[in-house]
């Protein structure tokens with residue numbers, strides 16, 4: 321069971337809203353505190369009086385309630401909780417969430433939160449199976465929203481059956497506590513550790529609107545951050561420009577250039593483990609123009625003079641008091657992958673290099689899978705092709721074991 325947590329429950333206007341009363345009781349019995357937001361429609365199904373009596377807190381509904389804004393405010397509501405539960409999540413609420421609406425307190429809080437959100441849908445099967453709801457659910461899942469249910473069975477409407485029932489309270493509580501327990505597994509291999517992960521490409525400006533970049537999607541780096549979090553670490557993810565949903569429970573620092581990434585890494589130290597998975601530009605334009613470079617007829621194309629960026633991996637891996645105990649670099653190569661990676665291990669003084677073939681035929685850049693080789697002083701280990709999530713989990717488990725061995729040897 322999870323330790324006492326602050327739960328924000330958003331109750332939507334569906335027939336299953338009555339089950340929330342039982343949910344609140346059971347959550348409070350388990351030591352959690354519950355604050356509730358009811359949508360306007362939810363008032364048609366349960367009363368704020370019952371919900372308020374069971375939560376022992378004032379029930380909130382109105383975004384423009386000035387008292388609330390002064391006392392709590394929707395941004396604080398969005399932040400001051402460990403998890404947000406939407407139950408029952410109506411078809412309409414899912415559509416507003418997927419569309420990024422913020423036209424009432426429930427949706428404004430959902431849009432403003434960085435905390436985990438668990439949604440328990442409940443609706444008529446035709447509504448659940450409708451193409452619009454399918455699209456909205458797919459979008460929300462892509463955005464990192466967790467779902468539990470719906471269950472299949474008889475509906476409140478006579479003669480209606482199919483998927484759309486709110487899951488039963490014990491199942492809902494199990495799902496809530498699973499999300500809460502993520503990363504806080506007792507004795508998680510990286511509990512109490514700080515892990516820095518860099519991810520994504522960097523953008524090096526040519527002029528105010530043009531830049532040099534690469535095809536990195538940031539997927540492997542984000543998976544590494546999630547894997548470290550799931551093993552209990554505090555994670556700082558330093559990301560170049562990517563279009564991936566932010567994983568919850570991870571501190572994200574967004575940067576654009578290689579210089580900004582180096583600065584962010586330095587500012588995030590000390591760390592136990594640093595994994596440099598970002599595809600950092602080796603060069604930047606020596607003197608980016610302050611105004612857009614104009615194309616002039618008859619004039620030759622401008623020559624771009626490049627200078628080298630500071631090597632982040634090499635700089636952080638240098639021996640010294642600030643060096644993380646374990647420094648892991650990625651080597652993205654298109655030829656002689658192993659030979660280059662072995663050279664990199666020595667020249668950068670990294671503990672491990674994770675080498676992968678990123679030639680276009682490999683499909684690694686932007687793809688879901690990766691085939692990597694782990695190069696360390698102990699030699700080369702080649703792993704079979706697997707998902708980037710699996711690669712990430714294996715790397716982090718191995719890093720945790722290595723860290724433990726280093727600490728034990730030092731004692």
Ligand SMILES: Cc1cc2nc3c(=O)[nH]c(=O)nc-3n(C[C@H](O)[C@H](O)[C@H](O)COP(=O)(O)O)c2cc1C
Pocket residue numbers: 331332333334335336359360361362409410411412413442443444447
């Ligand atoms: C009797 C009745 C029962 C309803 N039950 C549901 C339901 O179970 N699920 C659902 O998605 N909508 C249901 N609706 C429709 C929602 O109440 C309606 O879409 C409302 O706008 C949802 O508002 P909300 O998402 O802000 O709570 C029901 C409507 C009525 C009149």
